[in-house]
Amino acid sequence: MRFPRTRRDPVEVNLTPLIDVVFLLLIFFMVSTTFETRQALELELPESVSGVAAEVSPVTLVVTAAGDYRLGDRELSAAGLGEALAGEAEQARRHGLVLEADGRASHASVVRALDQAGGLGIRQVRIATTEVSSTQAETP
Template identity: 75%
Template sequence: MRFPRRRRDPVEVNLTPLIDVVFLLLIFFMVSTTFETRQALELTLPESLSGSAAEPSPVTLVVTAEGGYRLGTRDLDAESLGPALADEADQGREHGLVIEADAQARHADVVRALDQAGLNGIQRVRIATTERAAHIASPRPAETP
């Protein structure tokens, strides 16, 4: 007696679930990773009681304690500050300029940055500060009417 042989289907590996898992892992790592776009500088910002938080400005000028400047990722000195700010002047006029000056920076270095901003037509200039802790702040004396 002759029995018919069963035909075996060829064995295949279904790649669709594997590709789905790889894409899910890729999305997970992209979402959970933090991206640092600015290089860290050791700045001690001055404190302010009356300051308010502002939206981030696309043009940020950093004044270091040593008298150097950083605009975006470029390190600048006093001579190259003017041309570098001129390159960013259109964005600065539209969105404003934020100056992050170290608390130990010389006043002349900050004034030089403000002067260059004015020469390039940037009128909205903000100076970044940190919020002073409430226990450090001394209360103002009450005024009598």
């Protein structure tokens, strides 16, 4: 007696749902991840009541409380400030220079930075401040 063989379809794994899930996970992690490009620096920026939010500038000069300077990722002394700023001068002339001076920095350090920027033809300089909280604004 011959039994008829049942014909089986070949088994195929459908990868489309798996690929969809992988792409969804990839998009989720890309959206939820934050990228920090700047190193943390503890600055106490001066406060301003009348300040407005400014657009981000690609050239930011930081004056620390000790009177040192930082341009991008480079630590600078007062002597090296001029030539380092000269390297970024063209971009600073186009987009402006943001000066983040610590509230404890000496006035001379800030004026030195402004003088170097003015000597290189950088006319658009913004000084970064922090917003005054409502409780501090009300006290005399």
